[in-house]
Amino acid sequence: MFRNLKPVGRILYGRNSFDQLGDVLGELRIEKDSFVLFLVDEYFDGKDFLKRIPVQEQDILKIIDITDEPKTKTVDAMVAEIKGLGKGNPVSVVGIGGGSVMDYAKAIRLMFTNEGSSVLYQGLDFIKNKGIHCTVIPTISGTGAEVSMTTVLTGPLKKLGIKGNFTAADQLVLDPELISTVPEPQRFYTAMDCYIHNIEALNGYRRTQMGDSLGQESLRIFRDIYLGNDSRSPENEEKLMIASYLGGLSLTYSEVGACHAMSYGLATVTDIHHGVGNCIVFNQLEEFYPEGVKEFKEMMRINNIDIPHGVTAGCTPEEIDKMIDVSLTLVFMWAHVCGPDWQKIITRDKLRGLYMKM
Numbered sequence: 001m002f003r004n005l006k007p008v009g010r011i012l013y014g015r016n017s018f019d020q021l022g023d024v025l026g027e028l029r030i031e032k033d034s035f036v037l038f039l040v041d042e043y044f045d046g047k048d049f050l051k052r053i054p055v056q057e058q059d060i061l062k063i064i065d066i067t068d069e070p071k072t073k074t075v076d077a078m079v080a081e082i083k084g085l086g087k088g089n090p091v092s093v094v095g096i097g098g099g100s101v102m103d104y105a106k107a108i109r110l111m112f113t114n115e116g117s118s119v120l121y122q123g124l125d126f127i128k129n130k131g132i133h134c135t136v137i138p139t140i141s142g143t144g145a146e147v148s149m150t151t152v153l154t155g156p157l158k159k160l161g162i163k164g165n166f167t168a169a170d171q172l173v174l175d176p177e178l179i180s181t182v183p184e185p186q187r188f189y190t191a192m193d194c195y196i197h198n199i200e201a202l203n204g205y206r207r208t209q210m211g212d213s214l215g216q217e218s219l220r221i222f223r224d225i226y227l228g229n230d231s232r233s234p235e236n237e238e239k240l241m242i243a244s245y246l247g248g249l250s251l252t253y254s255e256v257g258a259c260h261a262m263s264y265g266l267a268t269v270t271d272i273h274h275g276v277g278n279c280i281v282f283n284q285l286e287e288f289y290p291e292g293v294k295e296f297k298e299m300m301r302i303n304n305i306d307i308p309h310g311v312t313a314g315c316t317p318e319e320i321d322k323m324i325d326v327s328l329t330l331v332f333m334w335a336h337v338c339g340p341d342w343q344k345i346i347t348r349d350k351l352r353g354l355y356m357k358m
Ligand SMILES: [Fe+2]
Pocket: 143, 193, 197, 260, 274
């Protein structure tokens, strides 16, 4: 049985294409009281950029705290708050920011039309009803959240994506100008999420020609940016945005691997953000991705990046066990890395040894 995949609806692309957002949303504002829910990364709080967002009087704009990774309880609280206003449902939920804000938008839009807590829907194909329209606009590139069918959420028991037929966004705006002010090292860490997606997608049992083609092109562009001598030129901003898009798309036709399986475990206990968490984990995965890790270290050297070390040094044995528990729930990822008999290779002791090195 093949899945009939839907990565994303429409794509508005080009430098300063963001200025057309008002027209795009205008097509959805059919009723007089139609309103849009804007979710904006806290990075823009108080900045002039807020004035460029086409907010109308009846709309709601929320600044999103991204100190922690997206949480099910925040999704539930936001939906309850908006429903409680008695205005009906928004005509679009617009996420402007990084992977966390885009994932919040993709999750919140689903919970207007699916009953109960978002915790009930973590996993594959639990969402039954189409959500309301969702627009995502990346202002930092690498996560692939702009195109992926997964919205990653941390719940009380697990960090796991909601993934299914209705989970991808309907509208994407790719404006390279928007990522030009991202500070380092966040830009590097988030960009590396894209690199790691490609390395993982291209090395494993669930590879496909479609996934490989997209992943290889993303990787080619990515090497241009990060093995060159000016990763922040305007040309490279645009390339990074496209590499992220193609890398995210390649995952739709393949799977992430060992780094994501372990970084989800790390994040559950430490709340370390996805991009930097991936870098901390990937740095220890020569055994799985020897060439990729070597190249990653070269990219860090060229770009003067030093990742955090000793992040698990203060963890208790119970906390390390919790990381291992979470990692071992990600059976699709491990099966992609090691094949159907992955449990013979990926033992608790192996994972403990790797976590202790981070
Ligand atoms: Fe990722």
